[in-house]
Structure formats: structure tokens, C-alpha cells
Amino acid sequence: MTEGGARATAGAGEPDGPDRPDSPDGPRDGATQDIRLAIVMTGGASLAVWMGGVAREINLATAARSGHARGWSATDAVVAGRWAALLAALDVEISVDVLAGASAGGINVALLGYANAHDTDLGPLHDLWITLGSLRELMRRPDGRRFPSLLRGDEILLPALRRGLHSIAPRAGTARTIRPTSVFITTTILGGESSRWSDDLGGIIRDRDHRGLFVFGEDDLTDPEAAARLALAARASAAFPGAFEPAYVPVRNSPDADHPDMADYVNAAGDFYGSDGGILVNRPIGPAIQEVFERPARGRQVRRVLAYVVPAPNPPEDAPENPAGNPAADHGPGQRPGLPSATETLLGALDAALNQSISVDLRRIREHNEAVRGLRATRRALFRLAPAGGPRLTDQDIYEAYRGREAERAADAVVEVFDRIVVDAAAGPAPLDTVPADAAELLATAGGRMELRVAAVRAALAQFPDELPGQADTGELWRLGRPAVDAAKGILIAMINEGYVLATDPRDRRALAHLARGIHGAVVAPREQAGAHLLPLPSTPANRGAFTIVRHTLRDLAGAPSDAVVAEAARRWLRGVGDAETSQTDLTLAWTTLGSLTENLRDLLGRIVARSPARVLGRSPAAAASSRPAMPTAPTALLASAALLTQRPRTHPNGLSLAARRRVAARTLDDFVRYLPPRRGGAALALLDLHLVTRTLTGAEIVDQPVELVQVSADVRCDLDPGRATAARKLTGLQLGNFGAFAKSSWRANDWMWGRLDGAAWLVRILLDPRRLAWLRDTAGGRPSSTADEARWLTDFVDQLATIAAVPAPGPVLAELAWLDDPDAPVPAALPETAAWVAAGIQREIAAAELVSVATAVRADIDGAGASPAPNRTFLDAVAEHSEAGGDRVDPAATDAVLRTCRVADERLTDRANSAILVAAVAQTLAVLTAWLASLRALPRPLRPAVAAARTVTRLAHAAVDNLARRRYRVTITTGAVLFLAGLAGAVTQAGLLGGLGLLVTAVGLLMIGVTSWRTLTGGLTVAGVGGLAVLAAAGLIPAAGDRLFPWLRDDAVPYLADHPWAWAAVFTLLVLPPLWSLADLLRPRRRR
Incomplete structure (x- = not known):
């Protein structure tokens, strides 16, 4: 077991105290799940x-x-x-x-x-x-x-x-x-x-x-x-x-x-x-x-x-059924599909890269649950294989295999992480001064890496006793480290969980809970700073904690050679956090405590099994004894165990009744009680033997805890508004490539x-x-219940749920719960009708407050962002009408009706009501994008003037739109816009004095918009300057400017430019402006000096 596993186990098993949230409620009688x-x-x-x-x-x-x-x-x-x-x-x-x-x-x-x-x-x-x-x-x-x-x-x-x-x-x-x-x-x-x-x-x-x-x-x-x-x-x-x-x-x-x-x-x-x-x-x-x-x-x-x-x-309901690159629907039977286009190929490859499959993780959960079932079946078989009084379940060969495997796991974890730290530290800006001088040279060759691995394996092997501990060697059990202690604790807790299933007397459940607390408190891990106890390497998830163990070892052994560092790190990896002396003291005490608790647990479980009715136990003691195989001699024990392990574990359908589950628990506990010897030291060795055999056979640590997977999504019904049962009908965040909700506070x-x-x-x-x-x-009434107890419990339980739901149980719910009237009926996988009914009672209280929050956000969008109130007027009126005194929540009785008037989720950014927000978002985005483009050093010089002009224009547009949306300088901006448009129209259509006047009016309009947008005279002059350059570039379309410029071009320069205004615009932008721009760039630093 790695440091992370030891730390996690210790963290979960610390005794309850005043700073732990479990203590106020406590395990009570053990019935609480x-x-x-x-x-x-x-x-x-x-x-x-x-x-x-x-x-x-x-x-x-x-x-x-x-x-x-x-x-x-x-x-x-x-x-x-x-x-x-x-x-x-x-x-x-x-x-x-x-x-x-x-x-x-x-x-x-x-x-x-x-x-x-x-x-x-x-x-x-x-x-x-x-x-x-x-x-x-x-x-x-x-x-x-x-x-x-x-x-x-x-x-x-x-x-x-x-x-x-x-x-x-x-x-x-x-x-x-x-x-x-x-x-x-x-x-x-x-x-x-x-x-x-x-x-x-x-x-x-x-x-x-x-x-x-x-x-x-x-x-x-x-x-x-x-x-x-x-x-x-x-x-x-x-x-x-x-x-x-x-x-x-x-x-x-x-x-x-x-x-x-x-x-x-x-x-x-x-x-x-x-x-x-x-x-x-x-x-x-x-x-x-x-x-x-x-x-x-x-x-x-x-x-x-x-x-x-x-x-x-x-995928959304309107998503294409035939995605890019999938030719399934493009051809008939027996025909070759059409070749995807380059665009489809690129998009398909990008989609494949980003939409990662979780099948590996889901398969891992399934395999873990199957391994748990297999572990339990194997454990029951091993109990029957070596009852108390017979030969030990394990022998020296099994112990040697176990010790060697654990040492190699420690060495591989340590050497891998040591190599990574050395390589990355050498390449970093500040190399670690604690890295041994010989590390890089050793890790660069296969021989050097093998030398380090051998040093780590030897150090790890030296941690273990040379011989399998026996009755006279219980004082040496601490040398097996935290993995063995945690495994023994896990076995006992698993048996306590089986006891919970079988126990019906509250006193028995309280006794089991008391023993469980004692077992978890057998070892209190040193609490060390940092998330290092949990730190994994994503590429090698098994090496949890090794990264920080090696780093701390480097810190503590600064100046030591590499083989000494990896050797000490391997020892620490095995024993967990804490120094050697503390580890010996704690682990020795742990084995002593576990021995005493196991003796008490054996007696308690024996009483629970003995009190179990024959119909629950499912077999008499004589039948149980006859069902056990004869205990093989020690050399063949591992072979027999392996044969048991290879058998496919029996799996039970979801409909397994509690009576059947109790029969399994009774058989398991009966075998466990018969497996444990009455002597305290013998009980500890029996737990150790079970760990050695199961770990050697499985090759991995299996935590006896199944895991359920539940996908939590927006695709779930809500009885408050049944029409919204999918994410597409509820969430605005799905728009704009999942960036949609950023557009409006109401969204x-x-x-x-x-x-x-x-x-x-x-x-x-x-x-x-x-x-x-x-x-x-x-278990109604704290004991195996009668039919009357079950009927009374069901009535009371439905009444409790009705109190939470705030409405009586409807017919579909009662029909869904009818299986509880029949003890032999299979247990369903889920109760969707009942869950929706109960959840609605909680959801009404949630929506009562959140609808007011949504309404507040809608009004903020109307006042601050310029959104139209029309689409949400009915909703706002409903919230105002049904709000309670104080206005912080809607009357829960009216929540369903108010929620159904809320159409915020149906809005789209392209709706007319959101045109002001869309324009503001587009203007701001274009302004930022052109500013980013203008800041690029790699931008070719001929393009810089045009990009700078575009930056000025988009910045001007963004500032004007933002001011209008915030209701600032509206009169000035509107006046400037009118002057600009009127002047531009006059400049384009009129010649001579009127055209010149139009240009002047255009400049005044730009200056007004620029000053209000930048709020400085310099900003306004910048806008006017850009406008002047634009006039020169578009001189072919502006008579007042073209009449002065093009006669010279026609008579003295290039007549083609005079006849083709667009050509003049290109020449001015790409040939005339760039040299002037470069000259300005050269002069600008001199001015700063």
C-alpha cells in the first residue's frame, strides 16, 4: 500500500473527536446508513x-x-x-x-x-x-x-x-x-x-x-x-x-x-x-x-x-444524426461510402480528440465491483479452507511471494518518481540543490537504473521479517508496515458490515458500532502538512504519494548518493508517513489492539449467528460442518485457494431480498467465527494469513466497498414544469459553444x-x-417485522414523504410503492415517480426564492444592458403578483404557475429583444480582436496602418455602443452620429464648398463621438486623424477631395489611378501609408527618451 492509500485509510479511520463532523450524530446503533x-x-x-x-x-x-x-x-x-x-x-x-x-x-x-x-x-x-x-x-x-x-x-x-x-x-x-x-x-x-x-x-x-x-x-x-x-x-x-x-x-x-x-x-x-x-x-x-x-x-x-x-x-434534439465524417447515411447497401471532405476530416478529428470516452473509467468501476464480489466469495471459501485448530492458511512460500511483490512495487514507484524529479529539476530555471550529483548519470543508462532499483528492492525487503511470523513472533508484525495493518482492519470492518445485515437487536448493532470505532482507531496516522499524502501521478495512478515521499526524502537526505535516497524512500513508501521509531510503536500497538478487538468481535458475531432463526441461516451447524472441504496440507493451500479464486463469483440481481442477503451474511459470519482461533495472538495471525493469501493471489489491493455510478444532468423531469425535461429546454449556457450564459445575468x-x-x-x-x-x-420495530409491522411502517413512511412533498401521494406513486407490500417481490432498480413527487416539494421551496432572483436579474438586464422587457413582462408581473411580504420569495403555492411563465431559457442571443446585448457583445469582441491583431509583432508592415485604423474604428464603435447601453452621453453621441452621417452624405454627393463643408461636419461628428468615447481630447483627435486618412484613401469617392487630388494624378502621375478610385485606395493604404507609419515608429522612441 502506498503512502496515499495509507493516509486516506488513516484519514477515514481517525477516531471521532470534537472537530470531526461525525461525532455529533455518531454511529448510534449502527442502523444508520x-x-x-x-x-x-x-x-x-x-x-x-x-x-x-x-x-x-x-x-x-x-x-x-x-x-x-x-x-x-x-x-x-x-x-x-x-x-x-x-x-x-x-x-x-x-x-x-x-x-x-x-x-x-x-x-x-x-x-x-x-x-x-x-x-x-x-x-x-x-x-x-x-x-x-x-x-x-x-x-x-x-x-x-x-x-x-x-x-x-x-x-x-x-x-x-x-x-x-x-x-x-x-x-x-x-x-x-x-x-x-x-x-x-x-x-x-x-x-x-x-x-x-x-x-x-x-x-x-x-x-x-x-x-x-x-x-x-x-x-x-x-x-x-x-x-x-x-x-x-x-x-x-x-x-x-x-x-x-x-x-x-x-x-x-x-x-x-x-x-x-x-x-x-x-x-x-x-x-x-x-x-x-x-x-x-x-x-x-x-x-x-x-x-x-x-x-x-x-x-x-x-x-x-x-x-x-x-x-x-x-446531443441536442436538433443535432444532425449524421455527424461530420460519418458516411453511414451517404450510401445504399453494397455501395462504397463517399470520401469525407478535408473539412469533415478535420472537424471529425477535433471532435474525437475533445469528446473523450469514459468507457475506460466505467469499465474500471464495473471491474472493481466484480472484484469486490470475487473477493467476498474467495474470502468465504478461505474461511472454510482453514478452520481454527488446523494448519495455517499460508506458508513461507506465500510469504516470500508477498514480500517480494511488495518490495518491487515500492522500488518501481520510487525509482520512477525519482527519475521524473531529477529530469524536470535539471531542465527547470532553478535546479534542485538536493538532487544527488550522481543521479543524472545513473538514470541515463539502463544499468544505472537497475542499480537504483536493486538498492530500493533490498531496502524494502529488509523492512520485512525474514521468516513468516508465527505465534512466538507477534512482536515482529509491525515490520510488515501499514499495508498489513490496514488490510486486517479492512477484513474486520467487512465482517462488521455483514453483522449489521444479520443483527436485528439494537444492542447488537450498538456493540458492532462500538467495535468498529475501536478498529478504526487502532492506528492514528501522523497528520502531515500538504496534499502530498494524496498526490498521484496521472500516468501511473497506483503510485499515489510516491512523488512527495521522494521529494521529502531528497530534502531530508541532502547530499546523500542516489542509492541511499531511493532506499530510504522505499522504506518510507512501505511504512507510510512518520519516522521509523514512531511507526514501530504505533503499529505494534495496532496489532495488539486488533487482537483484543478481534476476540471481542468473534464472541459477538458468534452470538448474533446463534440467535439467527434457522430459516435465515439456511443450514444447521452439522450441515455447515459437512459442507466445509477438508483442510489441505500447507504446501497445497495456495493451489486450493487459487482454484477457488478462479471460479466466477456469484452475482446477485438487484432484486435480491433482505432475507436472501441475510442468509449470505449468516453463512459468511459462521465461517468467519469458525476460522478465528480463540487465542488473541492467533487471531492476529489468522487475519494476517488471510491478507497474505488474498493479496498474493489477486496481485492488487481491493477495497471491500462497491461503487455506484449516477449521472447527474439537466436531462431530468421536474413536475413543477413538466415541459422542461431536457437540458436544451432549460439551459441558456448551451448557446455560443457553451459560452452563452456569460451574455446576460438573467441567463x-x-x-x-x-x-x-x-x-x-x-x-x-x-x-x-x-x-x-x-x-x-x-427491520420495522427493531426486529424481523411481521406483516402488521410492515403495513404500519409503509403507511407511516408514505405519510412522512407526503409531508416533505407537501401534497398527498398520487396514484402512480402508490402503484410504484406497491412492491413493498410483498416481502417476496423483487426490489426495483429505482423509484422515478416517487422521487419526482418528493423532489417537487423541495423544488418548490428552492424555486420560490430563485424565481425572485431570476426576475431581479431580468430587470438588471433591462436597465443596464438595454434588453427589451417584452419577452419577460408576463413573468415579471407574475413574480410581483405572487411575491410574499418582503419580496424575497414567491408564495410556494404559486411557484408552479410562476415557473411556467418564465421564458428566460427560451431566449436566444439573436432575438430582437436582445439586439442591444448582441450588438454590444459583437462590438466589444471586434474591438478586442482588432486590438490583439494590431499588437502582433509578426504583423507585416504594409498591413499595420489598415489594422490600426480598424482598431480605432472598432474601439470607437465599442465605446459608443457601451455608452449608449449604459445610458451615458446619449445626446452627445447621437448628435455626433447625426453630424457624421449628414456630413458624409454631403461630402460624397456634393462638390466644391458644399462638399468641403460636409467634410468639416463629418470631422466635427467624429470628434464628438471620439471625445465622449475616450473622454480625452487626444482620443477625439485620434479619431479625427483616422477619419482624415480615410478621406484621403477614399478620395475617389469624395468630390471635395478628389477634385484636388486626381487632376494631379491624371496629368503628372498615373492616369490609371485617377480613373479607378479603388486602385488609388489600395496604393495609398499599401504603399504610401506603410513608409510613413514606419517613420513614425522610428521617431516615437526618440520622443520618449
Whole structure:
């Protein structure tokens, strides 16, 4: 087991204390189910607003049962009350302990993870997204000098993220609560990280990895500097190419407060520029899965759910069925399809690169769940293979195989990371002075790498006892390190979970919970600073924590040779964090404690099994004994175990009844009790033997915890407005390549509202697990229930749900719950009708407040951005009519009707009502793009005058449009525009004095517009100067100018230019202006001196 796995296990298994959120509720009698959510959020630009709404609802639901007021608004307090009522009705706790995000999802993951670790309210996130998401504020100003991107990342986004994180931080003087939380945020390392591999012939394979990953544990998230680090990580993940400039991520230095040292939080050896985390890993399920697998239960019944949050997983309804490059519909049967065009090929390749498949991650979840079932089946077989009193389950051969494999795993992890650190540090601007002098030379050859690997393997092997520990060697068990202790703890917790299934007496469940706390508290890991305990390498997920172990070893052994460094790092990798002396003390105490607890557990489980009815146990003791195979001699034990392992594990359909599940638990516990010897030392050795055999056979560590996958999207029904059941009907953020919500504050408010509503719908679906309902039914009254108990429970349960839903249960719901009347009926996979009915009660309270927020944002768009009120007049009137006293929420009874009048989600930027916003957005974008083009040094000199003129014109247009939208200088700008147009018309159509007067009026109009736009006389003169150049270029069309210029051209220069005005414009722009422009460039520096 790696350091990360040990740390995660320790973090999940620490004893409850006053600073841990579990202690107030406690495991009680063990009947309470613990639902742990792992949240994965993808990229999506402005769809991050919808994901923010989902995050807010998750935060509210997880805090609902704690009883803390948290400064909630009146509406949030009501919503939290409904969540608490639902959790109490189901007797479950819900928490979040793993979060992973990419791109825009990385921002929400950072904020939710920070609030979760501190156990604070995420309410301020609403205002952050409404204000931060404004395209007008995010976009760069056309008067800038450098344009690395269209939007401002370091100037706007980064400070806003820091402010957002500080707004949800706990207030000074409040009780400090720490929730177990791991946050993973992806980024793209533009320069890449070097790595080298050895092939089977000793050659060196060089690779460059661009996948960056920031990792934070709960200690890192509650550190005083956490806000700055998280803000930078989120900023680096959301740096969409072209939209935001890459984010500078310092490693081993900190140039300013906005860019803290990230050495302990990212898998990079040196400074780098990070771009959008969704380029390479837009669906960061992998890191979340790895962390989920390494977080065991805390003594309760645990249900693991990985919530994959993706706003729009399905293509829109109007999407083409035959995408680019797919010739399936272009030919008949037996005909060759047409060859895709170059454009289709390029677009298809780009789409394939960006739309990453998650099938590998989904297959990994499935394989993990199958491995768990196989582990349980193998474990039961091993129990029967070596009952107490017979030969040991393992022998020296198995022990040697186990020891060798663990040593090689440690060595490979350490040498790989050591190589990466050395290579990247040498290439960095400030090489590590702790890197051994011989490191580069050794790592450059296959022989040198092998020498380092041998040193690491030898050091790791020396950590283990030479012989398999026996009854007289229990004092040597600590030398097997944390992996063996954690495995023994995992076995005991798995058996306790089986005991929960079988136990019906509340006293038995309380005793099981008490033992579970003692088992988890057998080892308290040293709490070390930094997310290093969790830090993985994306290319080698198994090497979690090795990166920081090697870095810290280099720091502690500065000046030591490379073989000494890798040897010490391998030892640390095996024992986990902490020095050798502390590790020996803690692990020795752990084995002693586990031995005592195992003895108590054996007695308790024996009593529980003995009290189980024969119909539950399913076999008599005599039959159980006869079903056990004869114990083979030790040399053949591994062979027999391997044969058992290769058998396909039996899988059960979702409809497995609780009675059948209890029969399985009874057989398992009966075998386990018979496997454990009564002696304390013998019990510890029996646990060790089980770990050695299963680990040697499987070759990998399998956490006995299945994982469910739930996709959380906007494609979910909402009974408040049944017509909006898809993302396309709800979300404005899907427009403009997912940047749409940035255009209007009302669009962001709409998407936030639907994020909360959809988040509530999915959370209710997760909570209303049919298996949980079957459990509650079958244990009604704290014992195996009778038919009367079950009927009474079902009536009471439906009444509780009706209180939450605020309306009686309709017919479809009652029909869907009818299976609970039949104990032998199969358990359905889900309860969609019931979930939608219950969720509507919570959604009404959410919408009651959010509709007012949407209406406020609509009015802000009308007043501040020039949007037309016509499309939303009915909605605004409905909100005003049905608002409660105080105006902060709509009457929940009228929420359904008001929501259906809201047509914000139907708006499009091209609608006539949004023409002012569209014009302003286009004007600002063109102004920034032309300014960026003018700033390019590679721009050819003949084009610079034309580009500079275009920059002036677009900047003038943007400033004028912006002033008009903000209702500033309207009279002056309008007058200037009228004078400009009238003068231009006169100059084009009139000759002589009238034409000259027209030119003068045009210049005055330009000067008025320029002064109001730039607010300086210099700006106005600049505009007038550009207008003068434009007059010269268009002299062929302006009689007042052409009459003076073209006679000279016709008589003395080139007659062709006089006859073709367009040719004169080209010659003036490309041949006359560039030399003058170059001369001005040469003179400008001299003036500055």
C-alpha cells in the first residue's frame, strides 16, 4: 500500500473527536446508513453556472441534518428542513468526501471542496457566478497593450475566485470543524513533464506527459493559505485556450501572493503554464475512483455513489444524426461510402480528440465491483479452507511471494518518481540543490537504473521479517508496515458490515458500532502538512504519494548518493508517513489492539449467528460442518485457494431480498467465527494469513466497498414544469459553444436555478434507494417485522414523504410503492415517480426564492444592458403578483404557475429583444480582436496602418455602443452620429464648398463621438486623424477631395489611378501609408527618451 492509500485509510479511520463532523450524530446503533458522494464535474464554460447550482444543493443537503443554522436565508432554512426530514425518514447520513473537476468544473469543485472541508455554507457562490460570469466584465479592454487572450484570467477571474473562497471561509471565532475531503483538479501542463522508461532490452523510452493534477486533502483545504492555492488551481484548470491566458503555476517559489508555491500540490517538478484541464482530461473520473477505492467505511453501513455531473450528456434534439465524417447515411447497401471532405476530416478529428470516452473509467468501476464480489466469495471459501485448530492458511512460500511483490512495487514507484524529479529539476530555471550529483548519470543508462532499483528492492525487503511470523513472533508484525495493518482492519470492518445485515437487536448493532470505532482507531496516522499524502501521478495512478515521499526524502537526505535516497524512500513508501521509531510503536500497538478487538468481535458475531432463526441461516451447524472441504496440507493451500479464486463469483440481481442477503451474511459470519482461533495472538495471525493469501493471489489491493455510478444532468423531469425535461429546454449556457450564459445575468440566474432544481431531483433519486426501503420495512420495530409491522411502517413512511412533498401521494406513486407490500417481490432498480413527487416539494421551496432572483436579474438586464422587457413582462408581473411580504420569495403555492411563465431559457442571443446585448457583445469582441491583431509583432508592415485604423474604428464603435447601453452621453453621441452621417452624405454627393463643408461636419461628428468615447481630447483627435486618412484613401469617392487630388494624378502621375478610385485606395493604404507609419515608429522612441 502506498503512502496515499495509507493516509486516506488513516484519514477515514481517525477516531471521532470534537472537530470531526461525525461525532455529533455518531454511529448510534449502527442502523444508520452512510451515503458518501464522490463528485466529478466536467468542463463546459458557462455551463459552470448550472454546475454551481448543483454544488449549492449538494452543500445544503449534506449540512441539513447537522442542526447548525449556518446563516441560511429563510428559504434555505426551509429547504434544509425538508432535506433533514427526508434523511431522518430514511435514517441515512449523506456526505461528500471526494471531488474531482476539470475546466469550469474545477472551479465548482474547488469551491464546494473548500466549503465541505470547513463545513460552511456555499450560498455566496450564487452572487459570485452572477457577477463573475459577465462577458462584458471578463473581456479584455481594447485599450490594452498585450492581448494573450480574449478574456481576463489573472486580472478578473483569479481575484474573483479568491474573494469567493474567502466569502465561504469560516468566520473568526467560530468552532472549527474539519470534514474528510479530497479535491482533485486537472490542468494541462503546456510544456509537459519528462519521464523515462526502460524497455525489456535495457533501452530508454522517453515520454512527455502534459496531464497535470492538483490534489488537496482536508488539512490542505483548511490551511490558512488554502484559498490562494485553490484559486490558482481552479484558474489553471479553467484557462480555456484563447478565451483565458494560461495560468502561471510556480513550483518551489512564490513570486507574489496570487501565485503561491504549489510544489506539494501538483504533479510537476518545476514551474509551468497551465491551460484548460479539460483538453486532456475533461472527465476526471479516474482520480475520483482511485480515491473512492482507498476510503474505507467508518463503522457504519456505507453506500458509495460516484456522481458524474455533466450538464448535457445527450446531443441536442436538433443535432444532425449524421455527424461530420460519418458516411453511414451517404450510401445504399453494397455501395462504397463517399470520401469525407478535408473539412469533415478535420472537424471529425477535433471532435474525437475533445469528446473523450469514459468507457475506460466505467469499465474500471464495473471491474472493481466484480472484484469486490470475487473477493467476498474467495474470502468465504478461505474461511472454510482453514478452520481454527488446523494448519495455517499460508506458508513461507506465500510469504516470500508477498514480500517480494511488495518490495518491487515500492522500488518501481520510487525509482520512477525519482527519475521524473531529477529530469524536470535539471531542465527547470532553478535546479534542485538536493538532487544527488550522481543521479543524472545513473538514470541515463539502463544499468544505472537497475542499480537504483536493486538498492530500493533490498531496502524494502529488509523492512520485512525474514521468516513468516508465527505465534512466538507477534512482536515482529509491525515490520510488515501499514499495508498489513490496514488490510486486517479492512477484513474486520467487512465482517462488521455483514453483522449489521444479520443483527436485528439494537444492542447488537450498538456493540458492532462500538467495535468498529475501536478498529478504526487502532492506528492514528501522523497528520502531515500538504496534499502530498494524496498526490498521484496521472500516468501511473497506483503510485499515489510516491512523488512527495521522494521529494521529502531528497530534502531530508541532502547530499546523500542516489542509492541511499531511493532506499530510504522505499522504506518510507512501505511504512507510510512518520519516522521509523514512531511507526514501530504505533503499529505494534495496532496489532495488539486488533487482537483484543478481534476476540471481542468473534464472541459477538458468534452470538448474533446463534440467535439467527434457522430459516435465515439456511443450514444447521452439522450441515455447515459437512459442507466445509477438508483442510489441505500447507504446501497445497495456495493451489486450493487459487482454484477457488478462479471460479466466477456469484452475482446477485438487484432484486435480491433482505432475507436472501441475510442468509449470505449468516453463512459468511459462521465461517468467519469458525476460522478465528480463540487465542488473541492467533487471531492476529489468522487475519494476517488471510491478507497474505488474498493479496498474493489477486496481485492488487481491493477495497471491500462497491461503487455506484449516477449521472447527474439537466436531462431530468421536474413536475413543477413538466415541459422542461431536457437540458436544451432549460439551459441558456448551451448557446455560443457553451459560452452563452456569460451574455446576460438573467441567463446565469436561470441556469443557476435549474442547477439547484436538477440537483435536488437527482439527490432525491439517490436517497430513495429501493434497497434501503426494503431494509427499513424488514427491520420495522427493531426486529424481523411481521406483516402488521410492515403495513404500519409503509403507511407511516408514505405519510412522512407526503409531508416533505407537501401534497398527498398520487396514484402512480402508490402503484410504484406497491412492491413493498410483498416481502417476496423483487426490489426495483429505482423509484422515478416517487422521487419526482418528493423532489417537487423541495423544488418548490428552492424555486420560490430563485424565481425572485431570476426576475431581479431580468430587470438588471433591462436597465443596464438595454434588453427589451417584452419577452419577460408576463413573468415579471407574475413574480410581483405572487411575491410574499418582503419580496424575497414567491408564495410556494404559486411557484408552479410562476415557473411556467418564465421564458428566460427560451431566449436566444439573436432575438430582437436582445439586439442591444448582441450588438454590444459583437462590438466589444471586434474591438478586442482588432486590438490583439494590431499588437502582433509578426504583423507585416504594409498591413499595420489598415489594422490600426480598424482598431480605432472598432474601439470607437465599442465605446459608443457601451455608452449608449449604459445610458451615458446619449445626446452627445447621437448628435455626433447625426453630424457624421449628414456630413458624409454631403461630402460624397456634393462638390466644391458644399462638399468641403460636409467634410468639416463629418470631422466635427467624429470628434464628438471620439471625445465622449475616450473622454480625452487626444482620443477625439485620434479619431479625427483616422477619419482624415480615410478621406484621403477614399478620395475617389469624395468630390471635395478628389477634385484636388486626381487632376494631379491624371496629368503628372498615373492616369490609371485617377480613373479607378479603388486602385488609388489600395496604393495609398499599401504603399504610401506603410513608409510613413514606419517613420513614425522610428521617431516615437526618440520622443520618449
